[in-house]
Amino acid sequence: MTEFIPPGSRFVDLPSPFAMKRGGALRGARMAYETWGRLDADGGNAILIVTGLSPDAHAASHAGDGTPGWWEPMLGPGKPIDTDRWFVVCVNSLGSCKGSTGPASIDPGTGEAYRLAFPELSVEDGADAAAHVVAALGIERLACVIGNSMGGMTALALIARHPGLARSHINICGAARALPFSIAIRSLQREAIRLDPMWQNGAYTDSAYPESGMRMARKLGVITYRSALEWDGRFGRVRLESDRRDDEDPFGLEFEVESYLEGHARRFVRRFDPNCYLYLSRSMDWFDIGESCGGGTEAGLAKLQLERALAIGVHTDILFPLQQQQQIADGLRAGGADAAFLPLESPQGHDAFLVDIARFGPAVADFLAALPPAPTARAG
Numbered sequence: 001m002t003e004f005i006p007p008g009s010r011f012v013d014l015p016s017p018f019a020m021k022r023g024g025a026l027r028g029a030r031m032a033y034e035t036w037g038r039l040d041a042d043g044g045n046a047i048l049i050v051t052g053l054s055p056d057a058h059a060a061s062h063a064g065d066g067t068p069g070w071w072e073p074m075l076g077p078g079k080p081i082d083t084d085r086w087f088v089v090c091v092n093s094l095g096s097c098k099g100s101t102g103p104a105s106i107d108p109g110t111g112e113a114y115r116l117a118f119p120e121l122s123v124e125d126g127a128d129a130a131a132h133v134v135a136a137l138g139i140e141r142l143a144c145v146i147g148n149s150m151g152g153m154t155a156l157a158l159i160a161r162h163p164g165l166a167r168s169h170i171n172i173c174g175a176a177r178a179l180p181f182s183i184a185i186r187s188l189q190r191e192a193i194r195l196d197p198m199w200q201n202g203a204y205t206d207s208a209y210p211e212s213g214m215r216m217a218r219k220l221g222v223i224t225y226r227s228a229l230e231w232d233g234r235f236g237r238v239r240l241e242s243d244r245r246d247d248e249d250p251f252g253l254e255f256e257v258e259s260y261l262e263g264h265a266r267r268f269v270r271r272f273d274p275n276c277y278l279y280l281s282r283s284m285d286w287f288d289i290g291e292s293c294g295g296g297t298e299a300g301l302a303k304l305q306l307e308r309a310l311a312i313g314v315h316t317d318i319l320f321p322l323q324q325q326q327q328i329a330d331g332l333r334a335g336g337a338d339a340a341f342l343p344l345e346s347p348q349g350h351d352a353f354l355v356d357i358a359r360f361g362p363a364v365a366d367f368l369a370a371l372p373p374a375p376t377a378r379a380g
Helices: 123-136 150-161 180-195 197-202 209-224 226-235 255-267 272-288 289-293 297-302 322-334 349-357 357-369
Strands: 010-013 030-036 046-050 087-091 143-147 168-174 306-312 336-342
Touching: 010 123, 010 306, 030 123, 030 226, 046 123, 046 150, 087 123, 123 150, 123 197, 123 255, 123 272, 143 336, 150 168, 150 209, 150 255, 150 289, 168 322, 180 197, 180 209, 180 272, 209 255, 209 272, 209 349, 226 255, 289 297, 297 322, 297 336, 322 336, 336 357, 349 357
Parallel strands: 046 087, 046 143, 143 168, 168 306, 306 336
Antiparallel strands: 010 030, 030 087
C-alpha cells in the first residue's frame, strides 16, 4: 500500500468526522491541492480544477515543484488558463493515492491502511471535499469550476450540492451520468484486479502485488481513452522487429500496438494503488446528477445554478461519447444558464483534452476571457 504524493502538494484537513454519501465517515482525513497565480483582494478570480481518475493535483509546474504537470500546456502564464489573471486551485480526488485520503491512507482508528475498510466512495463525496478546500482557502465564490473526464462528474455534483459556489463551468469530456458501455468497461477493469490472486481481497503488499490484474485493467482503460482512428494512424499493422519478440511464446507480443499497451501498463501499475483504482472506478458507475437533485438526469441538470457554461467533447470519444456533453449543455440551458456545446473533430478520443491542446486550448481560453468580473465576490 503506497501513496504517490507530488512534492509541491499542500493539504487541507477535512471536518472530522467527514460524512460520506453512502454511509460511514472519515476521521482525520485531508485533501491535497496545488495552486497557481494570486487570489485577487475581492476573491473573484478563483478557478477550481477537478480531475479524472488517475491524475494528482500537480496540473502544471510552479515554484514549489518545477516538474511538468499533467496539463502543463493548458495552465500557466499566458496559457489558455492564464495564471496572470486567474488564481487556480487543482485538487487531488478524495479516494486517490496521490495525497488526498483514500484506501491506501492510514486509518487513524487502527494505525493501518484502510484498504477495503474505507467507506463506500461516491463522486459526491469528492465534490464535497473539493468544496471544503475552496472554503478553507477563503474563496466564497469561484469564477469557474473546470472538470475533465471523472472531474466533469465531480464538477456537476459540486454545483448541485453547493448552489452558488461557482459562477460558471467548463465540462470537458465529462458526463452527467455513467452509460452502460462505460460501466461495462470499468467493471472488467475491476474484475481483472480482483481476479488476480495477489489482490488477496485488498490485502496485497509491495512484494505480493496484483501486477497482472493492474496491467490488464490499465490496458483496457488505455484502449478506451484513444480512438480506433488514432490506433490505426499511429500503429497500423506494423510488427515488432524480431529482436523485440519472445520467440518462445507462441502468443507473445507481435504488433507495435501490443508493445505500446504493455509498456504503458507497466509504467502505471506501480504508480497507482489498486484499491484506490477500484473505489474511484466504482464511484463513476454510481453517478447520476439526477440522484443529487432528486429526479432524472435532465431535470437534475436544469436545477443547477450557473451563469455560463461550456461543454466540450470530441467525436471519437467512446468512453464519454459526444451526446453526453450535448446533454450537459442542453440541460444547463434549460435551467437558465448561458450554456454552449462545442464538439471537436479530434482523432485522439477521450484523452484528447490532455494532448490536443491546439483544439482544446483556444476553446477554454475564449470562454475564460469572456467571463466578466465578479464585483460581489470577495475573499473571506
